[in-house]
Amino acid sequence: MNMHAQQPQRTGAETALLEAYDSRLSVLPGDGAVTVKRDNALEVLKAGLPTKRIEAWHYTDLRRLLTAVPQHDASAVADKLGALLDGSAVLPVLNGVSSANLPSVDGVRFERLEDKLRDGSFAPALEVQGTDDAIGALNAAFVADGYFVDIEADAEIAAPIELQNIQAGGQTHSRFPVRVGDRAKVTIVERQTGEGAGLSTSISHLTLGEGAEVLWIIVQDQPDDSTYLGQFNAALGKDSKLTLFFMNAGGRLVRQEVRVGTAGEGSDFQLRGINLLAGDTHTDVTMVLDHTKPHTGSRELIRNVVTGKARGVFQGRINVHQIAQKTDAKMACNTLLLSDDGEFSTKPELEIFADDVQCGHGATVKEIDHDHLFYLKARGIDEKTARGLLVKAFLAEVIEELEVEPIVEALEARLDQWFATHG
Amino acid sequence: MLEIKNLHARIAEDGTEIIRGLNLTVKAGEVAAIMGPNGSGKSTLSYVLAGRDDYEVTEGDILYNGESILEMDPAERAASGIFLAFQYPMEIPGVATMEFLKVAMNAQRKARGEEPLKIPELLKRVKEAAGSLNMDIAMLKRPLNVGFSGGEKKRAEILQMKLLEPQLCVLDETDSGLDIDALKIVADGVNALRSPDRAIVVITHYQRLLEYIVPDSVHVLYRGQVIKSGDKSLALELEANGYAGVIDEAA
Ligand SMILES: Nc1ncnc2c1ncn2[C@@H]1O[C@H](COP(=O)(O)OP(=O)(O)OP(=O)(O)O)[C@@H](O)[C@H]1O
Ligand SMILES: [Mg+2]
Numbered sequence: 001m002n003m004h005a006q007q008p009q010r011t012g013a014e015t016a017l018l019e020a021y022d023s024r025l026s027v028l029p030g031d032g033a034v035t036v037k038r039d040n041a042l043e044v045l046k047a048g049l050p051t052k053r054i055e056a057w058h059y060t061d062l063r064r065l066l067t068a069v070p071q072h073d074a075s076a077v078a079d080k081l082g083a084l085l086d087g088s089a090v091l092p093v094l095n096g097v098s099s100a101n102l103p104s105v106d107g108v109r110f111e112r113l114e115d116k117l118r119d120g121s122f123a124p125a126l127e128v129q130g131t132d133d134a135i136g137a138l139n140a141a142f143v144a145d146g147y148f149v150d151i152e153a154d155a156e157i158a159a160p161i162e163l164q165n166i167q168a169g170g171q172t173h174s175r176f177p178v179r180v181g182d183r184a185k186v187t188i189v190e191r192q193t194g195e196g197a198g199l200s201t202s203i204s205h206l207t208l209g210e211g212a213e214v215l216w217i218i219v220q221d222q223p224d225d226s227t228y229l230g231q232f233n234a235a236l237g238k239d240s241k242l243t244l245f246f247m248n249a250g251g252r253l254v255r256q257e258v259r260v261g262t263a264g265e266g267s268d269f270q271l272r273g274i275n276l277l278a279g280d281t282h283t284d285v286t287m288v289l290d291h292t293k294p295h296t297g298s299r300e301l302i303r304n305v306v307t308g309k310a311r312g313v314f315q316g317r318i319n320v321h322q323i324a325q326k327t328d329a330k331m332a333c334n335t336l337l338l339s340d341d342g343e344f345s346t347k348p349e350l351e352i353f354a355d356d357v358q359c360g361h362g363a364t365v366k367e368i369d370h371d372h373l374f375y376l377k378a379r380g381i382d383e384k385t386a387r388g389l390l391v392k393a394f395l396a397e398v399i400e401e402l403e404v405e406p407i408v409e410a411l412e413a414r415l416d417q418w419f420a421t422h423g
Numbered sequence: 424m425l426e427i428k429n430l431h432a433r434i435a436e437d438g439t440e441i442i443r444g445l446n447l448t449v450k451a452g453e454v455a456a457i458m459g460p461n462g463s464g465k466s467t468l469s470y471v472l473a474g475r476d477d478y479e480v481t482e483g484d485i486l487y488n489g490e491s492i493l494e495m496d497p498a499e500r501a502a503s504g505i506f507l508a509f510q511y512p513m514e515i516p517g518v519a520t521m522e523f524l525k526v527a528m529n530a531q532r533k534a535r536g537e538e539p540l541k542i543p544e545l546l547k548r549v550k551e552a553a554g555s556l557n558m559d560i561a562m563l564k565r566p567l568n569v570g571f572s573g574g575e576k577k578r579a580e581i582l583q584m585k586l587l588e589p590q591l592c593v594l595d596e597t598d599s600g601l602d603i604d605a606l607k608i609v610a611d612g613v614n615a616l617r618s619p620d621r622a623i624v625v626i627t628h629y630q631r632l633l634e635y636i637v638p639d640s641v642h643v644l645y646r647g648q649v650i651k652s653g654d655k656s657l658a659l660e661l662e663a664n665g666y667a668g669v670i671d672e673a674a
Pocket of ligand 1: 477
């Protein structure tokens with residue numbers, strides 16, 4: 001019998017990844033326990049990248065779409081960015097490498113992830129979350145660096161902490177575990193960007209203690225020829241509150257996964273997201289939210305602007321477990337289509353096993369209102385500016401709900417930048 | 424200033440002709456009133472002047488300061504000084520009124536090769552204009568026209584007109600929906616704009632407005648044509664006798 005008839009032939013990307021593993025393993029940080037985890041992750045990859053037959057990847061056939069797998073290029077140079085918010089403590093990972101120069105912030109302990117890989121203390125966290133966790137597997141196999149952020153109980157951190165993951169055209173894999181102690185408060189900014197046709201994966205794990213409050217802002221504006229695969233994981237302690245905001249404004253192939261569990265009673269999760277999709281990007285945001293305790297709430301509001309031949313996906317799955325009575329969950333995904341060739345697919349899923357809950361979802365797709373456009377033009381505002389105003393109006397609500405003036409301004413400035421080049 | 428010659432215009436979507444050979448001349452310094460029964464094409468004429476692409480001009484021409492504007496898009500027309508106060512101003516969610524005013528004023532300045540207004544100067548002008556129209560400045564923080572009352576929307580139109588200082592003002596039923604005090608305020612606002620180098624076209628159903636804004640000429644529009652023109656006494660005659668006589672006369 002011919003073995004090849006049973007196992008589909010590997011794609012170029014799959015072969016390149018397996019070869020990269022062979023050549024990189026000896027230089028990747030980690031003791032024996034870490035290597036075991038890496039090898040386990042590799043087994044998942046060997047089974048092949050997920051195709052559209054895998055439900056979680058139905059709209060993003062990674063096996064077909066991932067075509068470029070560059071080598072890690074140790075000599076490539078990436079530059080640290082100016083912080084999104086003034087006064088932030090910045091932790092850059094440049095071309096996959098963290099900085100030894102750790103900032104000092106009262107109530108916060110920073111560690112380089114490379115050190116935690118080397119001493120093996122990070123090995124238990126390199127678990128792949130199931131066979132469809134391709135991002136987890138890719139990252140666990142190759143992760144080289146990142147930062148661990150540990151925030152003391154009761155600390156109210158005034159300065160935002162900004163995690164920068166900046167690729168330089170090669171392959172990079174980073175992680176950002178963050179632990180927020182009981183009742184602590186912090187704003188964390190995550191920047192995913194770079195220059196060149198890189199392949200980068202990045203995984204963050206956030207744990208919120210009792211009553212902790214976190215605002216986490218992801219700004220992804222990779223160049224138009226790069227691949228970005230991200231995963232955000234969070235476990236919410238009792239009465240804690242997490243607001244996650246993301247803005248996708250670049251990348252050719254992008255998947256941002258959001259996996260949140262309300263592990264504590266009374267916890268609250270808010271997701272606000274903006275996808276600005278132009279050119280021939282394929283951008284997928286996939287959320288899985290588990291309400292596992294009673295009296296928890298969540299609301300998701302996603303707004304998408306699609307132009308050119310861009311394709312967007314939002315999959316939002318909310319699982320309300322049987323004991324999670326009094327869950328209040330609402331999800332909305334609205335798309336503004338600016339071109340005939342753009343498209344956006346939305347797949348909301350509610351799996352409800354408790355009987356006393358309030359859950360709902362809604363999705364809309366519309367175009368720019370022709371009459372609104374005429375009204376603005378009739379006041380002398382040119383077509384491009386008028387469209388820009390209307391697009392911003394469509395997105396404004398999501399940003400303004402963040403309510404912190406400097407954050408609203410910084411994000412609106414990012415919007416303006418995107419619109420100046422793609423509007 | 425405005426010369427409309429044998430204008431024919433139809434609805435782009437289904438080809439229904441609404442303006443059917445319309446002629447009208449309005450000189451600089453003139454205030455012209457247009458009256459006419461419901462559905463006769465008054466608003467359509469105003470939209471065609473502003474360049475709304477739901478309508479197609481199939482014949483005739485519109486000359487503004489001696490030049491055809493048919494090839495100009497709405498923004499160019501506005502920047503060249505044509506202003507339409509809408510019969511039904513549109514609500515635009517998410518666009519703050521103040522922001523809109525700033526963008527509109529500066530867009531027109533840019534088109535004329537002028538520097539953008541600095542924020543303090545802009546605020547000063549907006550405050551002055553809003554004050555003269557008895558408008559609460561707090562309203563300008565709200566999204567454009569969203570939830571404004573009928574009268575507030577009309578006032579907001581006049582506010583824009585004052586700030587943009589157009590040459591040719593077309594007011595489509597700006598008086599309907601206004602209470603008596605507001606009518607006076609709006610009329611004062613319009614009268615303040617009267618000047619030898621500005622023309623004003625007021626579309627209205629009511630003689631009452633024309634007591635405040637006294638027109639130099641009155642035109643009756645019926646089935647897409649101007650069927651009769653006269654001076655302000657024509658409006659009084661219509662008020663007393665309705666349109667039937669004028670229509671019969673023209674037939
Ligand atoms: N976009 C359109 N689609 C369909 N019909 C239209 C459209 N625009 C105008 N019409 C029709 O054309 C005719 C003229 O309409 P218009 O609004 O210009 O009348 P008007 O003189 O302003 O009336 P009113 O005094 O009631 O405001 C009406 O019969 C109207 O229904
Ligand atoms: Mg009308």
